[in-house]
Amino acid sequence: xxxxxxxxxxxxxxxxxxxxxxxxxxxxxxxxxxxxxxxxxxxxxxxxxxxxxxxxxxxxxxxxxxxxxxxxxxxxxxxxxxxxxxxxxxxxxxxxxxxxxxxxxxxxxxxxxxxxxxxxxxxxxxxxxxxxxxxxxxxxxxxxxxxxxxxxxxxxxxxxxxxxxxxxxxxxxxxxxxxxxxxxxxxxxxxxxxxxxxxxxxxxxxxxxxxxxxxxxxxxxxxxxxxxxxxxxxxxxxxxxxxxxxxxxxxxxxxxxxxxxxxxxxxxxxxxxxxxxxxxxxxxxxxxxxxxxxxxxxxxxxxxxxxxx
Amino acid sequence: xxxxxxxxxxxxxxxxxxxxxxxxxxxxxxxxxxxxxxxxxxxxxxxxxxxxxxxxxxxxxxxxxxxxxxxxxxxxxxxxxxxxxxxxxxxxxxxxxxxxxxxxxxxxxxxxxxxxxxxxxxxxxxxxxxxxxxxxxxxxxxxxxxxxxxxxxxxxxxxxxxxxxxxxxxxxxxxxxxxxxxxxxxxxxxxxxxxxxxxxxxxxxxxxxxxxxxxxxxxxxxxxxxx
Numbered sequence: 001x002x003x004x005x006x007x008x009x010x011x012x013x014x015x016x017x018x019x020x021x022x023x024x025x026x027x028x029x030x031x032x033x034x035x036x037x038x039x040x041x042x043x044x045x046x047x048x049x050x051x052x053x054x055x056x057x058x059x060x061x062x063x064x065x066x067x068x069x070x071x072x073x074x075x076x077x078x079x080x081x082x083x084x085x086x087x088x089x090x091x092x093x094x095x096x097x098x099x100x101x102x103x104x105x106x107x108x109x110x111x112x113x114x115x116x117x118x119x120x121x122x123x124x125x126x127x128x129x130x131x132x133x134x135x136x137x138x139x140x141x142x143x144x145x146x147x148x149x150x151x152x153x154x155x156x157x158x159x160x161x162x163x164x165x166x167x168x169x170x171x172x173x174x175x176x177x178x179x180x181x182x183x184x185x186x187x188x189x190x191x192x193x194x195x196x197x198x199x200x201x202x203x204x205x206x207x208x209x210x211x212x213x214x215x216x217x218x219x220x221x222x223x224x225x226x227x228x229x230x231x232x233x234x235x236x237x238x239x240x241x242x243x244x245x246x247x248x249x250x251x252x253x254x255x256x257x258x259x260x261x262x263x264x265x266x267x268x269x270x271x272x273x274x275x276x277x278x279x280x281x282x283x284x285x286x287x288x289x290x291x292x293x294x295x296x297x298x299x300x301x302x303x304x305x306x307x308x309x
Numbered sequence: 310x311x312x313x314x315x316x317x318x319x320x321x322x323x324x325x326x327x328x329x330x331x332x333x334x335x336x337x338x339x340x341x342x343x344x345x346x347x348x349x350x351x352x353x354x355x356x357x358x359x360x361x362x363x364x365x366x367x368x369x370x371x372x373x374x375x376x377x378x379x380x381x382x383x384x385x386x387x388x389x390x391x392x393x394x395x396x397x398x399x400x401x402x403x404x405x406x407x408x409x410x411x412x413x414x415x416x417x418x419x420x421x422x423x424x425x426x427x428x429x430x431x432x433x434x435x436x437x438x439x440x441x442x443x444x445x446x447x448x449x450x451x452x453x454x455x456x457x458x459x460x461x462x463x464x465x466x467x468x469x470x471x472x473x474x475x476x477x478x479x480x481x482x483x484x485x486x487x488x489x490x491x492x493x494x495x496x497x498x499x500x501x502x503x504x505x506x507x508x509x510x511x512x513x514x515x516x517x518x519x520x521x522x523x524x525x526x527x528x529x530x531x532x533x534x535x536x
Contacts, residue, residue, distance in 0.1 A: 271384070
């Protein structure tokens with residue numbers, strides 16, 4: 001089943017309240033996905049030339065101070081960092097490949113959850129309310145956020161199988177549905193150099209988009225291609241550093257509702273996730289059309305690009 | 310008039326109060342506030358009630374309705390008025406998928422747009438949509454009428470039996486065994502009655518009629534021995 005939710009702020013004045021507005025959205029979709037939950041928050045952007053790495057380790061006794069000290073020493077790079085429950089966010093000028101390599105050699109149990117200038121992905125097993133509390137979601141600030149509540153069907157209940165999935169800098173995807181041609185696509189993408197962390201079908205969808213965008217396609221172009229290339233049921237919500245997108249498969253097997261005001265765009269599996277948003281009574285509320293790409297980007301904060309096939 | 314706020318009363322309790330009117334009608338006028346997209350509101354009614362829902366409703370709103378008139382001052386989720394038997398359900402906003410699915414009777418009015426599969430497997434209900442409908446509307450429609458003042462999506466009336474379809478705007482494509490049919494006087498008359506009943510201002514002459522070509526397997530007399 002699963003529930004997906006997203007909130008993209010157009011009014012920067014709401015950014016300090018992003019987590020507080022979003023937490024009830026995520027928790028309201030717990031009925032659709034009580035196994036595990038996760039979210040990708042965009043904000044607190046680092047300067048050009050720097051990257052943020054979100055790491056997660058299930059061991060509460062892990063010595064993060066020692067891990068960061070080792071990384072700093074071996075990579076000869078300054079690392080700013082903070083801890084949030086089982087996760088740590090590093091900000092550094094070190095290159096992605098160097099950090100990945102160091103983690104593989106020195107901390108193989110620590111998972112790299114996200115890489116980018118803006119994105120932080122936090123996820124875990126448990127009721128969505130517990131996951132939200134664990135990471136203090138309600139206190140978070142930022143420009144946009146997408147989340148997922150999971151009822152597992154295609155792979156086991158684990159932190160790794162939880163959404164959002166990311167396979168490229170600042171790009172992430174949440175998925176309600178199931179893909180039927182993900183194994184073949186995974187092989188093609190692996191040959192193109194994409195690295196997968198799980199056998200999950202949704203990770204393949206994320207990789208498909210990041211691979212196309214790495215070749216210069218826009219988010220809209222990559223999603224239009226996905227309509228033809230991805231086979232199966234899907235409602236996707238996608239985040240990029242400055243963008244937010246929604247796409248449903250052409251048969252529209254999985255639900256979705258969108259709401260837009262001057263202050264925000266919100267997406268959810270069901271309207272009740274949106275019911276507490278400020279000004280929702282006067283928002284434009286509609287069901288996104290099947291096989292139609294909806295994209296909002298900060299460069300076009302006041303207008304939406306809509307394309308379809 | 311009795312008012313129930315769903316921020317104070319559970320859906321189960323609200324529906325119970327409405328069902329309590331079935332055996333003995335004590336209060337005919339009801340107003341439900343703060344629906345906030347909750348599912349299964351005003352389901353299974355079986356009395357001549359007037360129920361107004363103030364706001365957006367979730368899935369299966371006014372499902373299985375008999376006799377009651379339910380008005381939603383907002384939009385509705387999947388399956389509004391599914392399996393309705395009689396009465397009237399009116400949606401002031403848009404409806405999600407499968408509006409009026411399998412409904413046997415009564416009138417469903419959607420003033421806005423309806424999404425995919427509107428009137429899927431309709432069995433006698435009348436559905437009047439002020440806006441457009443999505444793909445596979447009236448799929449396997451067996452009886453009843455579907456009126457669309459806007460456009461229809463792909464595969465309208467796929468595998469249709471005897472439901473009659475009227476569309477004012479464009480039809481993206483017709484489904485298997487669905488064809489355009491001649492609009493005769495009796496069709497104009499029934500379409501006028503439906504538009505009047507729905508309170509929608511449209512000219513019957515502007516619509517086209519679609520229905521079954523009766524060419525599929527189950528319509529062939531050659532296959533009668535199979536049963």
